Amino acid sequence: MTVFFTADTHFGDHRTINIWRRPFPDTATMDALLIERWNAVVTDDDEVWHLGDVARRPSDVPSLLERLRGTKHLIRGNNDPDGTLAAAGWASVGDYAELDLEGRRLILCHYAFRAWNGQHRGAINLHGHSHGRLKPMPQQFDVGVDAQSFSPVTLDQLLARAAR
Template sequence: MTVFFTADTHFGDHRTINIQRRPFDSVAAMDACLIERWNAVVAPDDSVWHLGDVTRRPADLPGLLARLHGSKHLLRGNNDPDATAVATGWASVRDYAEIAVDGHALVLCHYPFRSWHGQHKRAINLHGHSHGRLKPLLRQFDVGVDVHGFAPVTLATLLATRPAR
């Protein structure tokens, strides 16, 4: 089982195409790309931590989650109403999590932190929300789809791009 991270998919949200300058002609094209790239890297027995801002229409979420590979954990973002949190298909729903992956302590939240638990003991902060527009601190990574080719990403891939030191 591999653990993946992602954020800011904004499925079904036409505003995101314009605001984030995503290279899609339509919401349908964006959603199809996000689903295709998710399933290309995530296997059915993998785990995905979605760090918020999942979809514009929570009513569509159960069908969408059923199409996406992996066990899916949600850390709610500012665009995730209660209907998103209670949708069928989440393995867990929280606002914040501390987990360990491959021997690394991780602090997960939709929002990037200025400081976080264990920061000076080499804990790593993974976040979304900023769509790649925020200069990261040491041991801090934006896992949003706008930064990672519209696909979930592994911790190993993140660390290969910029060692956490």
Template sequence: MALFFTADTHFGDHRTLNIHRRPFATVGEMDEALVTAWNAVIGPEDVVWHLGDVTRRPLDVAALLARLNGTKHLIRGNNDPVATGEADGWASVGDYAELTEGDHRLILCHYPFRSWNGQHRRAINLHGHSHGKLKPMLRQYDVGVDARDFRPVRLAELVAGKFAPLPPPSHEPA
């Protein structure tokens, strides 16, 4: 079992293509790419913490979760109505969580914090919401798909600096 984190998938949300300049021609293409990327790194026994903003339509959540590998936990985001958390398929739902992964204490929330519990004792803040556009603080990582190659990420990848925020895709003609 491996532990992964992600956020800001915004499945089914056409606004995300333009606002965050995602490199997909259609919402359907984006959704399929996100599912494929998720299932390429997440196995059935893995655990994923989704730090909010799952999908545009809460009625789609149960069917979507059934397509995604792993045990899924939700930390609600600003675009997650109550119905998103009530959908079948979540192992847990909350607004905030603290976990331990190896030697690391993790503070999970959809929103990036200016300060967080244990910050000066090396605790790590994992968040979404900013779509890779916020300059991080020390021991703070945006796990949103826009900043992480459109897939869930492991803590070791974040701490090692394997991923950096991706530049926005070019919309210039080829």
């Protein structure tokens, strides 16, 4: 099992194409590429932590989750109404999580922090929300699709990119 992270998919949200200048002519094209890239790296045995802002319409979320591989966890974003959280298909839902993965402490939230639990003991903050436009602090990574080639990423991928 591999653990992946992503955020800010904004499925079906035309505003995201305009505001963040995503290179898609329409939401159908954007959604198809996001699903294709997700399923190209995630298997049914993998786990995905989505750090918020899933879709424009909560009513679309159950069918999207059925099409996306892996066991899916949601950390709520500012554009995730109660209907998104209640959708069938989430293994867990919360506003914040702390995980131990590969010997590292991960602090997960939709928002980037200036300070976080364990920051000075090597804990890593993974977040979304900023769409790749926020200069990260050390040990902090934007896992949103705009910052990660529209694909979920692993901790190893994030750390390897930071080392370059």
